[in-house]
Amino acid sequence: MxxxxxxxxxxxxxxxxxxxxxxxxxxxxxxxxxxxxxxxxxxxxxxxxxxxxxxxxxxxxxxxxxxxxxxxxxxxxxxxxxxxxxxxxxxxxxxxxxxxxxxxxxxxxxxxxxxxxxxxxxxxxxxxxxxxxxxxxxxxxxxxxxxxxxxxxxxxxxxxxxxxxxxxxxxxxxxxxxFTLPLRQISNGIVDAFTHVLEQYLTYPVNAPLQDRFAEAILLTLKEEGPKAIQNPKDYDTMANFMWCATMALNGVIRTGVPTDWATHYIAHELTALHGIDHARTLAIVFPSLMRYKSETKKEKLLQYGRRVWGVDAGTEDECIEATIQATIAFFESLDIPTRLSDYEVGQDTIDHIVKRFEERGVKNLGERADIQIPDVKEILTMSL
Amino acid sequence: MxxxxxxxxxxxxxxxxxxxxxxxxxxxxxxxxxxxxxxxxxxxxxxxxxxxxxxxxxxxxxxxxxxxxxxxxxxxxxxxxxxxxxxxxxxxxxxxxxxxxxxxxxxxxxxxxxxxxxxxxxxxxxxxxxxxxxxxxxxxxxxxxxxxxxxxxxxxxxxxxxxxxxxxxxxxxxxxxxFTLPLRQISNGIVDAFTHVLEQYLTYPVNAPLQDRFAEAILLTLKEEGPKAIQNPKDYDTMANFMWCATMALNGVIRTGVPTDWATHYIAHELTALHGIDHARTLAIVFPSLMRYKSETKKEKLLQYGRRVWGVDAGTEDECIEATIQATIAFFESLDIPTRLSDYEVGQDTIDHIVKRFEERGVKNLGERADIQIPDVKEILTMSL
Structure with missing residues (x-):
């Protein structure tokens, strides 16, 4: 730890x-x-x-x-x-x-x-x-x-x-x-909270089993309660559970003693800044590609996440990781959150624009290993086209 | 919740x-x-x-x-x-x-x-x-x-x-x-922290799945790290994990929005006050009997605890509950913590003494349902003889 x-x-x-x-x-x-x-x-x-x-x-x-x-x-x-x-x-x-x-x-x-x-x-x-x-x-x-x-x-x-x-x-x-929230905001909230947890969990193991289990506890609960919240947004307990998950996802408890990523957030912010796309939706666009792109350095945690949160344990490691990313995408899409840039009519020109902005700002060393550079950002966004 | x-x-x-x-x-x-x-x-x-x-x-x-x-x-x-x-x-x-x-x-x-x-x-x-x-x-x-x-x-x-x-x-x-703690204090600490979690978890369900999973996260981690701490009390990560578990067990996080019991603590304190038995050991004496005595009103959580923490899921509900309590006792005993009053040379006279003190103090309504009265305390302690 x-x-x-x-x-x-x-x-x-x-x-x-x-x-x-x-x-x-x-x-x-x-x-x-x-x-x-x-x-x-x-x-x-x-x-x-x-x-x-x-x-x-x-x-x-x-x-x-x-x-x-x-x-x-x-x-x-x-x-x-x-x-x-x-x-x-x-x-x-x-x-x-x-x-x-x-x-x-x-x-x-x-x-x-x-x-x-x-x-x-x-x-x-x-x-x-x-x-x-x-x-x-x-x-x-x-x-x-x-x-x-x-x-x-x-x-x-x-x-x-x-x-x-x-x-x-x-x-x-x-x-x-x-109780009167539009469904779109509930979906966004679920994906936002879920991604907050993933940013603090899907890195590399540092022998912090309690923090891992706390993170998985929030993910599992959001996985269960999220669809219920969309179905019945006036159910007190469902909304209470969702609310407490979202708070616990980013109050510092699950971040104690573990590395954190935040590259998804950093890149996704640009999509909101340039196109006004809802924050949660930008996360859902960037996150799956970032996971695929960094699947080698995140392998152990991706396999653990797949096994413990989505019950993925059949096939080779690569197959498990792909199934895990697919399960995450399916979860986002089930909440009516599209996960590709093209779903938002965003194309190559925006990627070039973001790269240019990052170059101007001198962005470097994103991610838990500080190994995501501007060319990597370009690749990750291209995978989300 | x-x-x-x-x-x-x-x-x-x-x-x-x-x-x-x-x-x-x-x-x-x-x-x-x-x-x-x-x-x-x-x-x-x-x-x-x-x-x-x-x-x-x-x-x-x-x-x-x-x-x-x-x-x-x-x-x-x-x-x-x-x-x-x-x-x-x-x-x-x-x-x-x-x-x-x-x-x-x-x-x-x-x-x-x-x-x-x-x-x-x-x-x-x-x-x-x-x-x-x-x-x-x-x-x-x-x-x-x-x-x-x-x-x-x-x-x-x-x-x-x-x-x-x-x-x-x-x-x-x-x-x-x-790193230089006597093994007895490490054992005591593990059982103390474990019981703190149980007092806030083994009550009745209130649809608080995140709090349940957080509690189980601490129990599972103590179950894993506890024996390692006894084996190798100079292993930094093991002791770090145990330390953070013990802190998270009683800092209020897992108690949010759920009923709590604390009858085990209340009764066990008397054994320390009268005989100077280590606090954790008194918990290990009282807890199993209290669970057996209240197994009907605690049934749902006992079954969940058994299933999720000890992997108990075969047999009738009663058999599962007994297997769960046995697994808990075995865990305590594996840490060299005896769980019966007779192991500490305490007998019926102490039970009578505690009952008398509780009568003088007007103790009533212990436990998450406020349904443990002095005659129940007597029965629980008798089951621990």
């Missing part, structure tokens, strides 16, 4: 009706900015529950945080929040609203010249305003980690940041808030 | 050499009390590593915290720490030293009349002095939770407390610190 540091101070309030307890988690007298997205929370009753829970607090609303939250939008929120001396933020929504709010709270307290440097120059975040979240879309795990991915529209860049100061103080996970 | 709150802010520093990084985790200028036990840390090099890491801090030592730490001893530490205006505590040792230090830090800041009330009257702990830990014995999980069990010698009482204020600020888990 590798050495590691683990720290996750997020308080989780899980279950039906938990929104009502958030006032106990926010400092008395706080001036709150409520951040949210396109307004779905006004249709599903979540907004009313939150406002009821915040009665007695001064609350300023900032809506319109878009999917793949825009730097430009978030800087408007920072400007407004500073003018109104906001001292607590409450993000209500999915990963985009939460990621966006993490950038807002970091930018609020940023002492450098330009908060964009947090992303572009990876300037460390040394403090941040406090915030909580009410999660309405299980997917990204942002509700229980400190990471965030932000898009700058003007330059079509999608960049990430994180650190010890951007953990939510608390996150409410009430499965009932997911 | 049941509703739940999860909160665990302990920072884990895991791996070889991590002791050297503790000075970064302690406030500059802190006056530190170093708490430890019988002095084994002076023989295995841990004391030197800690003192080296604390160079530049003012450090006062308090040694002699015994197994099943004594209220009387701990109050001496409180007295000394107050006189020396100690403002940070560092517990170096196993669960007893860590549990004891939790009581010290709570008593330091206790504003009521008598700190004993924290245990006897379950007075809530509203603040506590900060502390960190260096774990040298994987077993209790105390390094990553806020719970503590304290024994009062004068009255032979063993009582627990916990709460949001007695989490360590950090815990160092360096597998190398375990």
């Amino acid at each position: 590798n050495s590691f540091t683990f720290y996750n101070p997020v308080k989780i309030l899980f279950g039906k009706g938990q929104i009502s307890s958030i006032s106990k988690e926010i400092p008395a007298g706080a001036r709150i900015m409520l951040t949210y997205g396109g307004g779905s929370i006004k249709k599903n009753g979540v907004y009313e529950q939150v406002m009821e829970a915040l009665r007695g607090f001064e609350v300023l609303e900032f809506s319109g945080i878009e999917p793949n939250p825009h730097y430009e939008t978030l800087m408007q929120a920072v400007d407004i929040a500073k003018r109104h001396q906001i001292d607590f933020f409450l993000a209500v929504g999915g990963g985009s609203v939460i990621d966006g709010t993490k950038f807002i709270v970091a930018a609020m307290e940023y002492e450098g010249v330009d908060p964009w440097d947090i992303l572009a120059k990876r300037e460390p975040v040394k403090k941040a305003a406090p915030f909580g979240t009410v999660l309405t879309l299980p997917a990204t795990g942002s509700e229980m980690n400190s990471g965030s991915v932000i898009t700058r529209v003007s330059t079509k860049e999608k960049l990430s940041f994180g650190g010890a100061y951007t953990f939510p103080k608390f996150s409410v996970l009430d499965p009932e808030t997911t | 049941n509703s739940f709150t999860f909160y665990n802010p302990v920072k884990i520093l895991f791996g070889k050499g991590q002791i050297s990084s503790i000075s970064k985790e302690i406030p500059a200028g802190a006056r530190i009390m170093l708490t430890y036990g019988g002095g084994s840390i002076k023989k295995n090099g841990v004391y030197e590593q800690v003192m080296e890491a604390l160079r530049g801090f003012e450090v006062l030592e308090f040694s002699g915290i015994e197994p099943n730490p004594h209220y009387e001893t701990l109050m001496q530490a409180v007295d000394i720490a107050k006189r020396h205006q100690i403002d940070f505590f560092l517990a170096v040792g196993g669960g007893s030293v860590i549990d004891g230090t939790k009581f010290i830090v709570a008593a330091m800041e206790y504003e009521g009349v008598d700190p004993w009330d924290i245990l006897a009257k379950r007075e809530p702990v509203k603040k506590a002095a900060p502390f960190g830990t260096v774990l040298t014995l994987p077993a209790t999980g105390s390094e990553m939770n806020s719970g503590s069990v304290i024994t009062r010698v004068s009255t032979k009482e063993k009582l627990s407390f916990g709460g949001a204020y007695t989490f360590p600020k950090f815990s160092v888990l360096d597998p190398e610190t375990t």
